[in-house]
Amino acid sequence: MTVELQAAEIAAKLEAALPGCTIESSGNTIVIKDEFVLKAATFLKNTAGLDFNYLNFLTATDYQTYFEVIYDLVSLEHNHKLVLKVKLNNREKPELASVTGVWKGADFQEREIFDLFGINFTGHPNLKRIFLWEGFQGYPLRKDFKQ
Amino acid sequence: MELNNQPQPEVYSDKILDKTEGEGIDFVKQQHQIQIEDPDSWQNEEANHNFILASADALINWSRASSVWPVNAGLACCAFEMISTASSRFDISRFGMEIFRPSPRQADLLIVNGTLTWKMAPQLKRIYEQMAEPKYVIAMGSCAISGGLFRNSYAVVPGVNKIIPVDVYIPGCPPRPEALLYGIQMLHKKIKKQKNFEKRKSA
Amino acid sequence: MALKTETFLVNAGPQHPSTHGVFRMRFILDGEVIQDVEPVFGYLHRGIEKLAEGLTYSQDMVFTDRLDYLASMTNNQAYAVAVEKLAGIQVPERAEYLRVIMAELMRISSHLMGVGFLTNDIGAFLTPLLYMYREREKILDLFDMVCGQRLTYNYMRIGGVSQDIPEEFLPALKKFIDTLPRFIQEYEQLLATNEILLVRTKNVGILTKEAAINYSTAGPVLRASGVKWDIRKAEPYSVYSRFNFEIPTGSKGDVYDRYRIKIEEMKQSIGIIKQAMEQLPQGEIQAKIPKVLRPPKGEAYGRIEGPKGELGFYLVSDGATNPYRLHIRPPSLLNLTPLRELVIGVKIADAMAIFGSIDICMGEVDR
Numbered sequence: 055m056t057v058e059l060q061a062a063e064i065a066a067k068l069e070a071a072l073p074g075c076t077i078e079s080s081g082n083t084i085v086i087k088d089e090f091v092l093k094a095a096t097f098l099k100n101t102a103g104l105d106f107n108y109l110n111f112l113t114a115t116d117y118q119t120y121f122e123v124i125y126d127l128v129s130l131e132h133n134h135k136l137v138l139k140v141k142l143n144n145r146e147k148p149e150l151a152s153v154t155g156v157w158k159g160a161d162f163q164e165r166e167i168f169d170l171f172g173i174n175f176t177g178h179p180n181l182k183r184i185f186l187w188e189g190f191q192g193y194p195l196r197k198d199f200k201q
Numbered sequence: 202m203e204l205n206n207q208p209q210p211e212v213y214s215d216k217i218l219d220k221t222e223g224e225g226i227d228f229v230k231q232q233h234q235i236q237i238e239d240p241d242s243w244q245n246e247e248a249n250h251n252f253i254l255a256s257a258d259a260l261i262n263w264s265r266a267s268s269v270w271p272v273n274a275g276l277a278c279c280a281f282e283m284i285s286t287a288s289s290r291f292d293i294s295r296f297g298m299e300i301f302r303p304s305p306r307q308a309d310l311l312i313v314n315g316t317l318t319w320k321m322a323p324q325l326k327r328i329y330e331q332m333a334e335p336k337y338v339i340a341m342g343s344c345a346i347s348g349g350l351f352r353n354s355y356a357v358v359p360g361v362n363k364i365i366p367v368d369v370y371i372p373g374c375p376p377r378p379e380a381l382l383y384g385i386q387m388l389h390k391k392i393k394k395q396k397n398f399e400k401r402k403s404a
Numbered sequence: 405m406a407l408k409t410e411t412f413l414v415n416a417g418p419q420h421p422s423t424h425g426v427f428r429m430r431f432i433l434d435g436e437v438i439q440d441v442e443p444v445f446g447y448l449h450r451g452i453e454k455l456a457e458g459l460t461y462s463q464d465m466v467f468t469d470r471l472d473y474l475a476s477m478t479n480n481q482a483y484a485v486a487v488e489k490l491a492g493i494q495v496p497e498r499a500e501y502l503r504v505i506m507a508e509l510m511r512i513s514s515h516l517m518g519v520g521f522l523t524n525d526i527g528a529f530l531t532p533l534l535y536m537y538r539e540r541e542k543i544l545d546l547f548d549m550v551c552g553q554r555l556t557y558n559y560m561r562i563g564g565v566s567q568d569i570p571e572e573f574l575p576a577l578k579k580f581i582d583t584l585p586r587f588i589q590e591y592e593q594l595l596a597t598n599e600i601l602l603v604r605t606k607n608v609g610i611l612t613k614e615a616a617i618n619y620s621t622a623g624p625v626l627r628a629s630g631v632k633w634d635i636r637k638a639e640p641y642s643v644y645s646r647f648n649f650e651i652p653t654g655s656k657g658d659v660y661d662r663y664r665i666k667i668e669e670m671k672q673s674i675g676i677i678k679q680a681m682e683q684l685p686q687g688e689i690q691a692k693i694p695k696v697l698r699p700p701k702g703e704a705y706g707r708i709e710g711p712k713g714e715l716g717f718y719l720v721s722d723g724a725t726n727p728y729r730l731h732i733r734p735p736s737l738l739n740l741t742p743l744r745e746l747v748i749g750v751k752i753a754d755a756m757a758i759f760g761s762i763d764i765c766m767g768e769v770d771r
Binding site: 213215218273274275276277278280281282285288289290301303315316318320321324328350351353354355356357374375377 | 413417418419420421425426430432442446447448449450451452454455458466467470473474534537538541554555556766767
Binding site: 055056107108109110111113115116124126130133157158159160161162163170183184185186187194195 | 445446449451453454617618619620621631633638639640705714716718720728729731733737738740741742770
């Protein structure tokens with residue numbers, strides 16, 4: 055049976071390794087600062103006992119004043135999971151580091167978020183629109199999109 | 202004799218290909234916002250009265266209607282009802298249509314099934330233009346008739362008849378194979394009423 | 405005398421007899437060997453995630469049928485599981501058993517199609533496919549008896565199923581299940597020792613275990629590479645914890661392993677349906693929920709094991725009648741991520757076999 059890990063203990067381990075990165079942790083969700091995404095991802099993948107080697111899905115939500123990017127992580131060996139969230143406050147030019155170096159399955163999903171929300175992922179090998187065509191104006195899944 | 206093993210220069214830039222495709226799609230979206238007239242004036246025309254031409258017409262129309270060859274251009278879910286119609290239970294081969302040509306240049310009929318998006322619209326127009334006369338179009342399923350369930354979406358064409366003229370509409374979501382066979386019989390009725398020796402209006 | 409070669413661009417365009425739906429690949433070829441490939445999606449992008457925010461939770465069930473149109477029952481089940489987790493609804497027992505029977509029948513039908521179209525791509529033009537279609541028509545007749553539809557069922561509801569089964573359903577199902585193993589044996593006799601199939605599928609398109617996990621693949625593609633991961637055993641939903649079944653796993657991760665796993669999974673599904681038919685209780689078929697459902701504020705992720713992999717729905721609710729955000733975890737899109745690595749360096753005919761073995765459905769890739 056998949057165990058949903060308590061975020062508080064994982065947040066303590068993260069804080070010990072990378073001081074200053076967590077903002078809050080409740081239930082099975084940890085919210086971290088956007089500068090620390092790549093380092094936190096590498097730490098969670100490589101630490102023995104955590105071993106989050108499988109990225110289940112990666113998506114984003116628009117909460118009108120900020121964007122929230124959600125990483126759902128699973129460990130196939132130990133059968134436990136964790137949710138990692140990042141909040142982006144800059145609505146004009148949102149930017150985040152890409153995790154394709156850590157989990158290659160994030161490739162198409164980050165392109166989808168760029169296409170539909172407009173969030174720029176730095177370090178992505180091939181960031182361009184995937185579902186809509188080149189020249190489409192606007193980002194459809196934002197709440198203020200008018201067609 | 203040595204092969205040229207040096208790395209080839211970047212000949213095909215995918216950014217340029219994407220940009221030209223995007224401009225084509227925007228052009229089609231701008232030009233095709235109103236519905237094209239359905240070619241259904243044949244229902245009110247009278248039969249041919251000239252004896253020689255009438256029997257020649259009957260022979261040509263009978264041979265055309267008995268071997269209409271479709272192009273396989275299945276887009277979404279309705280394509281599977283078309284494949285079921287072509288399988289052994291609802292045999293489409295008894296009407297002479299079991300040969301689905303992959304190339305549009307060798308086909309007579311374009312069955313559009315599934316949702317058409319603006320990104321796919323220039324490709325569909327190109328397939329239609331590559332077919333040789335006489336050619337017919339069937340719009341199968343509610344997404345092809347009017348956009349269906351996805352009509353309010355930002356990326357869906359509200360009906361195939363904005364892009365190409367349609368002869369027969371078959372409603373359903375998806376229509377059963379028996380409904381598709383009934384629509385094909387209506388198309389045969391249309392083909393049998395054609396006049397082949399008059400000047401035809403260009404499509 | 406020096407011989408000069410040049411690469412050229414071949415477009416396996418959106419309309420092509422060998423691509424499973426509207427999918428485009430731009431190949432850069434040197435002779436017959438592929439140097440680079442770029443998959444282009446989006447020709448069936450209908451904006452389901454945006455449209456779902458404009459309808460209520462019960463009305464969104466119709467969109468889920470059209471995602472993976474070869475396996476509509478499992479899509480319905482995934483959405484129902486996600487909403488029930490968000491709103492805390494308990495489903496009655498009879499409805500759970502009916503859901504399991506429908507889902508396993510759907511799995512058999514989808515795998516028949518997967519194997520049939522793979523053999524179509526390899527070159528056995530239509531013969532195995534028409535044989536598999538014979539069984540699929542019998543399954544579609546059973547679904548027609550229950551809910552009146554052949555392809556997009558909309559049978560499951562939030563809190564249960566929509567209609568009870570008629571009296572003639574169980575005898576017809578028993579007759580079908582008793583004769584199905586003989587037909588699977590017939591297909592194995594036709595295909596399993598066929599030299600052309602073995603040469604074209606063994607050692608082609610090998611996906612290693614580490615790569616399969618890193619690329620987030622799921623379903624038969626992940627299990628063929630040697631990872632024993634199935635949501636029905638790892639996080640059992642519905643009543644799957646009460647049945648005995650095994651999870652077939654491959655060893656090498658080539659096209660032949662992915663084909664074999666589908667045949668073995670069909671046999672396991674027959675066992676599950678037999679057990680479910682014996683244990684089917686009497687009772688209600690739908691829980692009592694309010695007419696307009698307003699789940700409490702929060703978010704939930706519900707997932708099931710579909711025929712193509714793990715299908716999950718991520719829902720965010722703010723207390724209103726419509727979902728604030730609906731995201732679909734698409735197994736076909738994630739199974740396509742290693743395509744570029746698998747296909748570079750092989751001949752173009754093998755690329756079609758590899759692509760056919762991944763078994764995608766474009767409605768799910770593009771949503």
